[in-house]
Each structure stands twice: as structure tokens, then as C-alpha cells.
Amino acid sequence: MAQTVFAPAATPIIPITDHSGFPVHRIFCVGRNYAAHAAEMGHAVDREAPFYFNKSAHALLLSGNDMPYPPRTNDLHHEMELVIAIGSSAQNISVDDAMDVVFGYACGLDMTRRDLQAAAKDKRRPWDTGKDFENAAIIAPITVAAEFGSLKDQVIQLTVNGDTRQEATLADMVWSVPEIIADLSTLYNLQPGDLIMTGTPAGVGVVTPGDVLRGTIGDLAPVETTIT
Numbered sequence: 505m506a507q508t509v510f511a512p513a514a515t516p517i518i519p520i521t522d523h524s525g526f527p528v529h530r531i532f533c534v535g536r537n538y539a540a541h542a543a544e545m546g547h548a549v550d551r552e553a554p555f556y557f558n559k560s561a562h563a564l565l566l567s568g569n570d571m572p573y574p575p576r577t578n579d580l581h582h583e584m585e586l587v588i589a590i591g592s593s594a595q596n597i598s599v600d601d602a603m604d605v606v607f608g609y610a611c612g613l614d615m616t617r618r619d620l621q622a623a624a625k626d627k628r629r630p631w632d633t634g635k636d637f638e639n640a641a642i643i644a645p646i647t648v649a650a651e652f653g654s655l656k657d658q659v660i661q662l663t664v665n666g667d668t669r670q671e672a673t674l675a676d677m678v679w680s681v682p683e684i685i686a687d688l689s690t691l692y693n694l695q696p697g698d699l700i701m702t703g704t705p706a707g708v709g710v711v712t713p714g715d716v717l718r719g720t721i722g723d724l725a726p727v728e729t730t731i732t
């Protein structure tokens with residue numbers, strides 16, 4: 505192969521709680537997947553179909569690292585989410601078979617420049633600058649699926665400086681984990697290394713430098729960062 509003009513960017517790798525690492529391929533995100541959050545953003549939820557946006561794998565920030573306050577925003581928001589880690593390829597997979605391709609789960613934060621997202625929505629422009637920027641996908645170590653057990657009764661929670669800001673159960677999701685995987689697999693050929701951020705419960709809000717964020721879902725490793 506021809507020599508490259510500079511070293512290619514390294515594939516981001518997320519630790520797995522008991523061994524090795526998970527190399528990240530793509531990051532898919534589900535919009536408005538909790539009715540109470542859709543309502544707080546001024547939207548009714550519909551069951552017509554889920555919708556998606558993407559973050560670059562290079563937007564990843566590993567939990568435990570500080571998040572520098574990003575440029576061009578005065579309205580940085582937290583969105584606490586369950587992250588699905590895909591372990592095998594899937595195209596047009598059925599809801600019944602969808603859980604077979606789940607490698608594991610993690611706690612994640614979909615950090616959002618809400619002012620840029622809102623401006624884009626107003627002008628019917630893409631959300632990229634509001635959603636896909638450096639350190640905007642903060643992900644905790646992955647727990648393998650067999651060690652996590654049943655999803656639906658797990659509590660998802662986020663605290664900022666110790667105060668609870670978001671709290672729900674995974675049963676509150678409009679689209680379940682297997683429904684999301686099945687639907688996404690009709691749009692993309694899902695690959696090992698893909699991550700799916702499954703949407704956020706109500707209670708999203710502003711963070712500012714100095715804030716300490718801690719998100720938990722059941723016994724998964726918590727996602728933690730300090731805004732600097």
C-alpha cells in the first residue's frame with residue numbers, strides 16, 4: 505500500500521468491564537425515545553417510526569475524563585442514555601432475533617449544543633453541529649449482555665453535582681432495544697463495533713464548567729465527567 509501523508513486516526517476503543525476492549529465503528533443515536541422528553545422539547549411522540557442521527561466515532565470521550573466546554577455554544581445540555589454495543593453484523597434482522605447481535609450495554613451521555621440544534625431545527629437544517637462534535641459522546645465501560653439481565657425494569661438516572669436531574673426506567677422507552685436494532689438494520693448493515701445511543705428521558709438541562717455529571721443504569725459502570 506502507498507505510504508500515507510500522515511498517520512491515520514486511531515480507532516477509538518471502549519474498555520469492557522471484565523476484559524479487553526471494544527473498537528468503535530459507528531455511533532447511531534435515536535431521537536425522542538421517551539415520551540416525557542419529547543414533550544419537554546415541544547413534540548408529541550409518535551409510533552410511526554423511530555428516527556436517527558449520527559455521531560462520529562471520533563466524538564467519543566471515555567468516561568472518567570474531563571469534558572472541555574465546547575466552542576460556539578452557550579447552552580450545552582446533558583442527555584443520559586442507554587448505549588447498545590453491537591457484536592455481530594445484522595441486516596433486516598427481525599425483532600425476535602435482534603437481541604442475538606447485542607454484545608453488551610453501557611451508560612452514555614449524548615452531549616448536545618442545544619442552541620445550535622434549535623437553530624438548525626428552525627431552519628430545517630441538519631443537526632450535526634449540535635450533536636456531532638469533539639467529546640460529545642461520553643461512554644462508560646461496556647458490560648457484556650449476559651451479565652446485565654433484563655432491561656426493562658432498570659432505572660436510568662443522571663445527577664449533576666449530586667442532584668438528580670433525570671430519572672426513568674428503561675421500560676419508558678417508546679421503542680424497545682430489539683425494535684430499534686431491527687429497524688436500524690433495515691437502514692444500515694449493522695457491524696460489530698457499532699454503538700446505538702437509545703435516547704434520553706425527560707429532565708435534560710444546561711451544564712456549565714465545574715459541573716460534575718454522573719449517570720447510572722442498574723449495575724452498569726457509571727458514566728462520569730466534569731465539565732472544564
Ligand code: MN
Pocket residue numbers: 533534535583585614701703704
Ligand atoms: Mn439523545
